[in-house]
Amino acid sequence: MPVDTPPLCLVWGPAGHGVTDYGSDVAAAAHRLDPAVRAAAVTDLSAALRAVAPGEPVHLHATDRLLGASLEEAADAVETLSRACRLTLTLHDLPQPSDGTKYDRRVAAYRRFFAAADAVAVNSEHERLLVSEHLGDDLRPEVIPLGTRLARAPEPGLADAPDRPGASADLIVLIAGFVYPGKGHEPALRAATAAVNALRASGRPVGEAVVRALGAASPGHEGDVATLQRLAADLGGRFEITGFLDDAEFARRLREPGIPVAAHEHVSASRSMLDWIEAGRRPLVVRSRYSDEMDGLRPGTTVLFDPAELTDRLAEAWEDPASTRLAPGHPLRPDLADVAGSYLNWWRGMSR
Incomplete structure (x- = not known):
C-alpha cells in the first residue's frame, strides 16, 4: 500500500x-x-x-x-x-x-x-x-x-419565525440536546425566572419564564424532567421538553424565537455550540477555558457569560432579540x- x-x-x-x-x-x-x-x-x-x-x-x-x-x-x-x-x-x-x-x-x-x-x-x-x-x-x-458544516452563517429562511421584543412576550430559553444533570437546565430556570421578575419590576411587559429543552431526556434521566418541571412551577416559570427531534425538525427548532443558551457545567468540546451558529444563532455560552478558546477561534459567534451574570444577560437578550441572531454571512470557519x-x-x- x-x-x-x-x-x-x-x-x-x-x-x-x-x-x-x-x-x-x-x-x-x-x-x-x-x-x-x-x-x-x-x-x-x-x-x-x-x-x-x-x-x-x-x-x-x-x-x-x-x-x-x-x-x-x-x-x-x-x-x-x-x-x-x-x-x-x-x-x-x-x-x-x-x-x-x-x-x-x-x-x-x-x-x-x-x-x-x-x-x-x-x-x-x-x-x-x-x-x-x-x-x-x-x-x-x-x-x-x-468543524462547522457551513463556512458562513445562513440567510434567514421563510420558515424562520420573527422574534417579538416586548408585547408581553414570554422570556423563552432554548437549550439544545439531551436533558441530563449538569447540562444547565436548572441554572437557566433560576436565571430566567429572576430575569422575568427584574423586568416586571422595571415596568417591562414580559410574559412567563420558559425553559425549553430541544431534545429528549438522556437514557436513565427521565426522572430529571419531572424534577425540573416541579422546580419551574415552584419558581413561577415553566419547563418544556420537545422529546426526540429528527435532524430536520431539530434544525428548524434551533431557529425559533427564544434565547439560545449553552451552559454545560463540564464541557470537553461541544458540538451543540456549532449547532447553534450553523442555525444562524448567537448563543449565550457559559465562560470556560473551552468557550474562551472557541470565542477566539470564531469571534462574534457567541456571548460569553459568567454564571452570576446569566440573569442580566437573559433580560438583555429579551429586550434585544436581534442580539441572539448572527448577521447573514458571518464567518463560521474552520x-x-x-x-x-x-x-x-x-x-x-x-x-x-
Missing part, C-alpha cells in the same frame, strides 16, 4: 450519536478533498475487524461509551483493533474530575487508548491541556478543532473542509 494512502475512516456507532455523526461528516469531507479516502460504518468490534485489512491505516473518532459496555471493555476493543491495523484516533469526551467516581477508571482507559494508537488527535487546545493534566504531560496529541484538510495533512505527515 503506498505510503501516502489515507486511512480507512471507521464510523463506529449508531447514527444520531454526536461522535458517530461527526466522524461520518469528517470522513465525507475528506473524501471530497481526496477520493482515496474511504469510510466504513460499523457497530461493534467484530464488524470493525471485518472492515479492516491487516496492517492498513485506519482512523476512528472514539469515545468510551461507543466502544464497549464498560470502560475496560472499550479499552480492550481499541487494543484489539490496533493489533489488526495501523490505528489513529480522535478522542472525544476526555477525562476530567467532574467524572466523579468513574474518574480513575476513565483515566486508565484513555491512557490505554493512547498507548494502543499510532497517534491521537483531540478537538481543542483545552482538550490537549486535559490530556496533559490528567493522562500524562508526556503525551502530545494533535489539535484539530471541530468548517468541515478546513478540518478535513488538516486531517489529510496530519495523516500524510505520519506516513513520511
Whole structure:
C-alpha cells in the first residue's frame, strides 16, 4: 500500500450519536478533498475487524461509551483493533474530575487508548491541556478543532419565525440536546425566572419564564424532567421538553424565537455550540477555558457569560432579540473542509 494512502475512516456507532455523526461528516469531507479516502460504518468490534485489512491505516473518532459496555471493555476493543491495523484516533469526551467516581477508571482507559494508537488527535487546545493534566504531560496529541458544516452563517429562511421584543412576550430559553444533570437546565430556570421578575419590576411587559429543552431526556434521566418541571412551577416559570427531534425538525427548532443558551457545567468540546451558529444563532455560552478558546477561534459567534451574570444577560437578550441572531454571512470557519484538510495533512505527515 503506498505510503501516502489515507486511512480507512471507521464510523463506529449508531447514527444520531454526536461522535458517530461527526466522524461520518469528517470522513465525507475528506473524501471530497481526496477520493482515496474511504469510510466504513460499523457497530461493534467484530464488524470493525471485518472492515479492516491487516496492517492498513485506519482512523476512528472514539469515545468510551461507543466502544464497549464498560470502560475496560472499550479499552480492550481499541487494543484489539490496533493489533489488526495501523490505528489513529480522535478522542472525544476526555477525562476530567467532574467524572466523579468513574474518574480513575476513565483515566486508565484513555491512557490505554493512547498507548494502543499510532497517534491521537483531540478537538481543542483545552482538550490537549486535559490530556496533559490528567493522562500524562508526556503525551502530545494533535489539535484539530471541530468543524462547522457551513463556512458562513445562513440567510434567514421563510420558515424562520420573527422574534417579538416586548408585547408581553414570554422570556423563552432554548437549550439544545439531551436533558441530563449538569447540562444547565436548572441554572437557566433560576436565571430566567429572576430575569422575568427584574423586568416586571422595571415596568417591562414580559410574559412567563420558559425553559425549553430541544431534545429528549438522556437514557436513565427521565426522572430529571419531572424534577425540573416541579422546580419551574415552584419558581413561577415553566419547563418544556420537545422529546426526540429528527435532524430536520431539530434544525428548524434551533431557529425559533427564544434565547439560545449553552451552559454545560463540564464541557470537553461541544458540538451543540456549532449547532447553534450553523442555525444562524448567537448563543449565550457559559465562560470556560473551552468557550474562551472557541470565542477566539470564531469571534462574534457567541456571548460569553459568567454564571452570576446569566440573569442580566437573559433580560438583555429579551429586550434585544436581534442580539441572539448572527448577521447573514458571518464567518463560521474552520468548517468541515478546513478540518478535513488538516486531517489529510496530519495523516500524510505520519506516513513520511
